[in-house]
Amino acid sequence: MTIKKERPDLKRAYFGEEFVWGVSSSAAQTEGGNEDGKGMSVWDHFATKKRKILNKHTPEIACDFYHRYPEDVSIIKSLGIPNFRYSLSWPRILPDGTGKINKKGLDYYHRLFDECRKNGIEPWITLYHWDLPHALQLKGGWKNRDILKWFEEYVSVCSHAFKDSIKNWMILNEPGVFTGAGYFLGVHAPGERGLKNFLPAVHHAVLCQAIGAKTVRREVKHAHVGTTFSCSHITPHSNSIKDHAAANRVDTILNRLFIEPCLGMGYPIKDIPILKKIEKYIHPGDDKLMKAEFDFIGIQCYTREVVQHAFFMPHIKARVVPANRRKVYHTAMDWEVYPEAIYQMLKKYSSYPGVKKIIITENGAAFNDKITHKKVDDHERIKFLSDYISQVYRAKADGYKADGYFVWALTDNFEWAEGYYPRFGLVYVDFETQKRIIKDSGYWYRNFLTR
Numbered sequence: 001m002t003i004k005k006e007r008p009d010l011k012r013a014y015f016g017e018e019f020v021w022g023v024s025s026s027a028a029q030t031e032g033g034n035e036d037g038k039g040m041s042v043w044d045h046f047a048t049k050k051r052k053i054l055n056k057h058t059p060e061i062a063c064d065f066y067h068r069y070p071e072d073v074s075i076i077k078s079l080g081i082p083n084f085r086y087s088l089s090w091p092r093i094l095p096d097g098t099g100k101i102n103k104k105g106l107d108y109y110h111r112l113f114d115e116c117r118k119n120g121i122e123p124w125i126t127l128y129h130w131d132l133p134h135a136l137q138l139k140g141g142w143k144n145r146d147i148l149k150w151f152e153e154y155v156s157v158c159s160h161a162f163k164d165s166i167k168n169w170m171i172l173n174e175p176g177v178f179t180g181a182g183y184f185l186g187v188h189a190p191g192e193r194g195l196k197n198f199l200p201a202v203h204h205a206v207l208c209q210a211i212g213a214k215t216v217r218r219e220v221k222h223a224h225v226g227t228t229f230s231c232s233h234i235t236p237h238s239n240s241i242k243d244h245a246a247a248n249r250v251d252t253i254l255n256r257l258f259i260e261p262c263l264g265m266g267y268p269i270k271d272i273p274i275l276k277k278i279e280k281y282i283h284p285g286d287d288k289l290m291k292a293e294f295d296f297i298g299i300q301c302y303t304r305e306v307v308q309h310a311f312f313m314p315h316i317k318a319r320v321v322p323a324n325r326r327k328v329y330h331t332a333m334d335w336e337v338y339p340e341a342i343y344q345m346l347k348k349y350s351s352y353p354g355v356k357k358i359i360i361t362e363n364g365a366a367f368n369d370k371i372t373h374k375k376v377d378d379h380e381r382i383k384f385l386s387d388y389i390s391q392v393y394r395a396k397a398d399g400y401k402a403d404g405y406f407v408w409a410l411t412d413n414f415e416w417a418e419g420y421y422p423r424f425g426l427v428y429v430d431f432e433t434q435k436r437i438i439k440d441s442g443y444w445y446r447n448f449l450t451r
């Protein structure tokens with residue numbers, strides 16, 4: 001397949017002054033630095049004790065961001081990227097999940113945010129990007145309703161510590177993924193499976209996204225508070241009634257499960273009756289507790305899923321037909337490259353009353369990047385970003401909410417169960433030497449943002 005290198009007509013100015021441009025990353029995927037009092041996370045445990053990651057990779061060193069953040073912040077600056085979304089590591093701040101605060105952990109984040117500011121970069125915080133303290137998982141983790149008070153304590157420590165330096169806060173990163181992959185399919189940490197683990201984890205995450213928002217607002221005056229959702233455009237595999245119904249069920253689980261309760265709509269049980277079992281975990285008053293006032297929602301859209309009816313699939317009776325099986329152009333994650341997905345998602349989420357602003361807090365692609373003559377020619381990623389950003393523009397021009405865009409990711413990093421194999425970065429990382437090389441896509445993004 002021939003890939004056109006670049007669309008010359010796309011301009012930052014088309015999006016207006018208010019539109020937020022940035023790049024995203026997360027602590028567990030980049031930081032390493034298991035020192036200075038950091039506790040073990042569920043991902044450290046899943047990787048080093050359970051050895052569950054592809055090629056037995058671990059996040060122990062990752063991009064060594066803990067020590068190398070000044071270099072990475074200077075790269076962000078050199079690329080002219082004005083906003084940096086990064087997560088705080090719960091076990092670095094509260095090594096046992098609750099109780100004793102690790103001052104060295106807080107000091108490190110203060111240094112990081114100071115470094116950003118010194119370089120004219122606005123830091124955005126994600127409070128929870130999947131690295132639950134292992135100590136809390138030993139007590140049941142997201143399945144245990146006590147997580148409501150553990151999480152409130154963690155958020156209150158963080159928002160108190162950073163109330164003067166951080167304006168933009170996101171509560172959870174993709175609750176659909178950490179509950180689905182971590183507590184239903186068992187392919188992510190902590191590796192649990194089945195509805196009996198998944199449903200309480202979902203309900204507690206829904207409550208925590210609201211509790212987190214309230215806690216940040218209590219501590220931080222004028223906070224700009226959001227939370228993020230993973231989402232995919234869903235299409236039926238055929239025109240059959242059964243495939244349409246299956247597509248609707250998958251859409252409900254992937255795209256509606258976490259946003260609707262926080263908007264006061266409750267769980268979408270009507271469209272997926274097995275969800276009724278979640279009622280067992282709902283306490284009186286929870287319907288009010290689940291509601292949250294968000295200034296924005298973050299959506300993280302990479303692809304579309306094509307869905308087929310599957311009688312033997314437990315609970316959902318549907319399956320996703322992989323991109324390689326459909327023989328469509330896809331990334332190293334086997335995610336179909338389908339730029340219109342992001343348009344469809346902006347359209348879908350714009351239609352919810354109560355959604356004030358939508359920021360694309362992640363979008364990007366993993367390709368098989370190679371270094372040639374000290375350069376990384378990743379024109380597939382350039383084409384990907386350019387086409388997806390064009391669809392964001394199309395949505396905005398059609399009157400849908402679209403208020404910002406963050407590329408995932410700043411650097412190649414630890415891609416969870418896939419280890420270091422998929423490379424999502426604008427910056428290449430040689431994981432042996434920790435040398436960074438800005439990829440052509442990094443320079444493309446710089447030109448897009450600065451010309």
Ligand code: IFM
Nearest residue numbers: 026174300362408415424
């Ligand atoms: O790397 C992840 C990130 O942590 C959450 N959103 C999707 C990215 C790519 O898989």
